[in-house]
Amino acid sequence: MTQPFPLRRAAPGALFLLAALPLLAAAADRITGRSFATRSEVIAPHAMAATSHPLATQIALDTMQAGGSAVDAAIAANAALGLMEPTGNGIGGDLFAIVWDPKSKRLHGYDGSGRSPQALTLAEFERRGLTDIPPFGPLPVSVPGAVDAWFALHGRFGRRPMRENLAPAIRYAREGHPVAETVAYYWGRSVPRLSPYPGFVEQFTIDGRAPRTGEIWKNPNLADTLETIARGGRDAFYKGEIARTIDAYFRANDGFLRYADLAAHHGDWVEPVSTNYRGYDVWELPPGGQGIAALQILNILEGYDFSEIAFGSTEHLHLFTEAKKLAFADRARWYADPAFAPAPVDWLISKDYAAERRALISRDAVLGTVQPGTPPELDEGDTIYLTVADADGMMVSLIQSNYRGMGSGMAAPGLGFIFQDRGEMFVLKEGHPNSYAPGKRPFHTIIPGFLTRDGEPLVSFGVMGGAMQPQGHAQIVMNLVDFGMNLQEAGDAPRIHHDGSTEPTGQNAPMTDGGVVQLETGFDYEAVRGLMNLGHRVEFALGPYGGYQAIRRDPDSGVYYGASESRKDGQAAGY
Template sequence: MRDFQLPGRSPARATEAMAATSHPLSTLAALDMLRAGGNAMDAAVCAAAVQAVVEPQSTGIGGDCFVLYCPKGESNVVAFNGSGRAPQMATVDWYLDRGFSELPKQGPHAVTVPGAIDAWCGLLDDHGRRGIADALAPAIHYAENGYVVHDRVAADWETPEIDLSADEVAARIFLPGGKPPKAGDVHYQPELAQTLRLIAKHGRSGFYEGPVAEDLIARLRHLGGLHTLEDFAATRGGYEPAVSTSYKGYGVHQMPPNNQGLTALVMLNVLTGFDLSALDPNGAERLHLEIEAGRLAYRDRDNLFADPEHVAVPVKQLLSASHADRLRAAIDREHAMTDLPQIDLPGSDTVYISVVDRDRNAVSFINSTYYSFGSGVVGSKTGIVLQNRGTSFRLDPSHPNCIAPRKRPMHTIMPGMMTKDGRAVMPFGVMGGGYQPFGHVHLLTNMIDFNMDPQEALDDARVFYNDDVVEAERGIQPSAIEGLRRRGHKLTEAAHPLGGGQAVLIDWKKGTLTGASDPRKDGLALGY
């Protein structure tokens, strides 16, 4: 139980249904959908659509989507991969012949074909009660009539990772009056409202065919991109088997590669060999073990993860007990490893949504345009911000994640699902680009090893190993910082909050739901 004399918030508690998102308007839209007879999938898509308007720096219909779903709370996890692909003409030789050493972070060559709308429409057709028109209605309202810019959104808008002024359409829409909106300002996106109306009317074809696709292709080709109408029309997401491990009696489930979710499972397999519960949850030794397990797992990620349609990814080997044993043996509890390659993990802006309905359908849903405002390329007539997932590809022909025609890049956004005794226990997720596997592991070990409720577990201060230093949030205790330095870690204060997450915990015995939303974002959890 939290100390009520200190800043913080209690978890949300309810019996019927619960939604947790990173924006109040999104949570409200999800609850309205649930109370109007929609189920958890309807509510999740509705919430994601609202956030595509009110959190334009983090997500949009020009991005990608991944979903884990437990129908009626059963433990069989349905996994949907809604990540887009490189254009058919995007060969590695095309880029190397033109002097590219890496994929750019901004502009047309950073853009992969968006997969979100295909995913939304397919998931509603297969698992929803309401159609895409109902799911998009609140988003259309906010795009057309305006929405108030919230505080974290405004902070992200102030310093995006790409230059909004470099694209005339992006500047016109997202720099009104030549500058970013401030918290409390009202922002409008009328072009996006019209686009959403077309999708509401025509469904998937309203995005991947006809005037919307034509506008996006014209914009990309004008800027030098390789995309074609055929690339858009051919875009299809699909169902894939989830990857899973067991951690101290709980099943933990993730998306398989091309997703990075497997990284969190490798970390958990390493950490299961340590008695974390005997340690100070905020002490140096616990954080050191988490950091070292992460460094080892990220080495696997960077060397091996890619689109399994193009290369073989040794998932079974990576999840094996023998692999975990080998990695664990490399960890010294008193000294940081010195022989691992440096990793540079850019952050990203993402939205994560957790919903459980009265039938205990449990949805773990994540949607993103990657960097803040994606590629910075915006459709001239449609108002769609296009993602920059292409920047995750490599240009080394020998690397598994090298760009290739219609290939999906290694992807950072990862929904999570926890199960136990044949039932779903908690859809959860932690946003933040490369931080996400660290975030998942920190959340789960806080709850399982240290008996924190979901809100306490999300509130807890975080560290992250990146670019050869440990980034520590200001909430990390001075004694823990000193203990990490004594073990050989280089420490720096985190320039920005590390990630942001949501979770909904199901208590089957009591018949209750407990929801949590990260204070690092604007959102909240609400139920009824």
């Protein structure tokens, strides 16, 4: 079989351990000298699924074995994850996807994000004396886009009836399932924050507390909602009794989401955009999401010869951090709802612009303050990610989120889901690209990724986790292409997270001190000290490194390789 990525050895001492295992020593594999992975890649001849919950992975496989497409399987798994991992997603949130269609031999993108309520204005925030949109409660709620996205994807690529795709989630919601360990942990952290909001305690706690690891959790209200959607289609959610219940709930609880907002909602098919990184085409969706930040980072780093720079070395860590700062300065300035503030995407992801930005990087000094670029023609948060591939060669890269973990805390009576708080990403300032406006989509952090080579599908992948996502996407591509890791090693490798860049939300001051570099356990201490000697502020952080799933297709045999995130509960599996 073809080895699609160059094989290289890891730097000495760069064992890829997790922050959750800080007491283990670093070392390379004694026999091969190659990087450590928590498990082998999963390999299967016909189909593959990788999700953040083993039961959802099994549902995806069952769906495909019953004749469903990869899109059917992704929808079925996503519906189940809304029940099983409400700490990261649900039908109260938004959804983005990239689909490789073997018939058309091209990628299709879907932007399933919702818009702000028409009845809520910037003047209303000013009247309330708010300078930022609060993270919880009714004010950050925007229209949920996930259900619309399911039906749009199904209408183009589905094979099984939607009632069959939703049946496993409905059954588990009624009969119950044991709560996974990581989910239980985050659920426990969410309950104190969200308990004050109407409907949350009644529908998302057991006697006022979060369910414990292994405890059976049922959600009959969600089962009823999914059954209604299965019978009546997307309009049952956006124009039926569910929409009327949502309208009444927000009217009664100082909210602004209305029936008319739901009835007017639509997602959009969008063209994915790409850059070529050392012979591999890396694909993302255009803004309002942040996917092109990954492309900008990679374009900048392409100018350095990483065949001479070891993984985990001071030089690797430094160059990556500086490239991230430059891309994120543009992210803060340019990424927004294109219907209100179109971004110069072609220029931002061009090689010429990358060369300009690369020239700002010094190998022996740190960028403290970074300004966004100016186009020549102008004056001037938890998530789930899953990927599925079927026997026909269809591959789906799908990401879905409530934004902050369990979202706003707002849970309409009898519906069994929590509304997202994505509206927190708006800026309460006139003239900003992400300034709040009625009927506008907020800046989005959730991004699916894809790799192709010579026009053929290669890797469907994603890294969930707020601002970590484009940083994670770039690191996965580098791990595969520059450092020759396999699919599982690429995810298990310790990650870099830079924090402190100017944000698109305007909720932090512009970066003037270079920010802070957070490094996961597993990097060599000499490399970390070298980073500090250059002037970087380095700190330990437990948790901001995201969650990864991926599927690779062997271009010669069609065999699938799967990898899953060792920092979460999930798994990859195939048949």
